[in-house]
Amino acid sequence: MIRVYRSGCSHCDAVVAEPSDWALPQDAIWIDLVDPTPEEDKAVEVALSLSIPTRAEMAELEASSRLYREGGATYVTADIIHNGDGDMPSVDPVTFVVTQGPLVTIRYFDPKPFAILADRIERDPELCSSGADMFLHLMEAIIDRASDILSINAARVEGISNHVFAEGKTVGFQRLIGKLGRAHIVNTRIEQSLAGLARVFAYVSLDERIEHVPDARDHLRSLSGDAASLLQHNQSVAAGINFQLSAALGLINIDQSSIVKVFSVATTCLMPPTLIGAIYGMNFDHMPELRWIDGYPLAILAMVISGIAPLLWFRRKGWL
Known part of the structure; x- marks a missing residue:
């Protein structure tokens, strides 16, 4: 046009x-x-x-x-x-x-x-x-x-x-x-x-x-x-x-690092209880703790302490 x-x-x-x-x-x-x-x-x-x-x-x-x-x-x-x-x-x-x-x-x-x-x-x-x-x-x-x-x-x-x-x-x-x-x-x-x-x-x-x-x-x-x-x-x-x-x-x-950190902390905290549970899940005849009256609650307590201890350590170091 x-x-x-x-x-x-x-x-x-x-x-x-x-x-x-x-x-x-x-x-x-x-x-x-x-x-x-x-x-x-x-x-x-x-x-x-x-x-x-x-x-x-x-x-x-x-x-x-x-x-x-x-x-x-x-x-x-x-x-x-x-x-x-x-x-x-x-x-x-x-x-x-x-x-x-x-x-x-x-x-x-x-x-x-x-x-x-x-x-x-x-x-x-x-x-x-x-x-x-x-x-x-x-x-x-x-x-x-x-x-x-x-x-x-x-x-x-x-x-x-x-x-x-x-x-x-x-x-x-x-x-x-x-x-x-x-x-x-x-x-x-x-x-x-x-x-x-x-x-x-x-x-x-x-x-x-x-x-x-x-x-x-x-x-x-x-x-x-x-x-x-x-x-x-x-x-x-x-x-x-x-x-x-x-x-x-x-x-x-930063978000991805935070997500990875959560999984890393969770994995680290679960490793000691898992180890303890694995040990006491073994069927050995010569394991005296299996016959203790307080053996089971002590094992549970050891798992809890071993899971909380890494969290306290990470917080002290300023990683959390």
């Missing part, structure tokens, strides 16, 4: 006609290609005299494929995090093409920042007056959304921390480790997105449509600072996840 935002308009125009019949409006400031067909790609290429990267090209990771200039336009591709309200957000590439005319975006999914910016434009049609201006406002929405997702993940990690170190509770460590694993994956994806955005900001800062416009240059510098601060926050969350994972594993080892 080709969606066109025009200067001063509070809504977008969706191209429903044949792409071959489409003509670029003179006042267009943003062309949003959503899951475009080859015919729609071709129509935009002809209208703007530039090339549109394919989905396979957008997925390439080398810098030369993600950040480059061609035909007077600046091409940048960033991994944008989406589905942030779900348990496992995803990241997918979006390509932004800053031209002398409208901004061109190519995407194959529907991240929330695009809808947020569309709502802002509907409320304030004069918000953006050029393609470069639209690019900056879109990046601002993306950074804000990344901040929201980071806050959600940080709150989840804090909740897990309160559970891990809760006193007087039976902690299900298996579930907690699973939650920490998912939080770590989200943390990694947020860092992937923010690091890519930081590279995009550094590269776009050299574009003459931003470099030579003081307001745009200051706006981009502010966005770069926001991305850097979010990266630092995300790294602190990652450190918290690693600490809690180590703590959970340590507590698991």
Whole structure:
């Protein structure tokens, strides 16, 4: 689909006609290609005299494929995090093409920042007056959304921390480790997105449509600072996840050691009574204690004493 935002308009125009019949409006400031067909790609290429990267090209990771200039336009591709309200957000590439005319975006999914910016434009049609201006406002929405997702993940990690170190509770460590694993994956994806955005900001800062416009240059510098601060926050969350994972594993080892200690103590305490019982269970003719009147209670008493003595010894040594 080709969606066109025009200067001063509070809504977008969706191209429903044949792409071959489409003509670029003179006042267009943003062309949003959503899951475009080859015919729609071709129509935009002809209208703007530039090339549109394919989905396979957008997925390439080398810098030369993600950040480059061609035909007077600046091409940048960033991994944008989406589905942030779900348990496992995803990241997918979006390509932004800053031209002398409208901004061109190519995407194959529907991240929330695009809808947020569309709502802002509907409320304030004069918000953006050029393609470069639209690019900056879109990046601002993306950074804000990344901040929201980071806050959600940080709150989840804090909740897990309160559970891990809760006193007087039976902690299900298996579930907690699973939650920490998912939080770590989200943390990694947020860092992937923010690091890519930081590279995009550094590269776009050299574009003459931003470099030579003081307001745009200051706006981009502010966005770069926001991305850097979010990266630092995300790294602190990652450190918290690693600490809690180590703590959970340590507590698991402590629990397992306690269980083994109980069995070890029980085995040690039962060995002397077992030995005594085994001796007096032997049917020897020359065992005088078998004919004593007090032989049986004395044997029971010896078993009890031999079982309690190791417990007292362990407690004195501080092993219990």
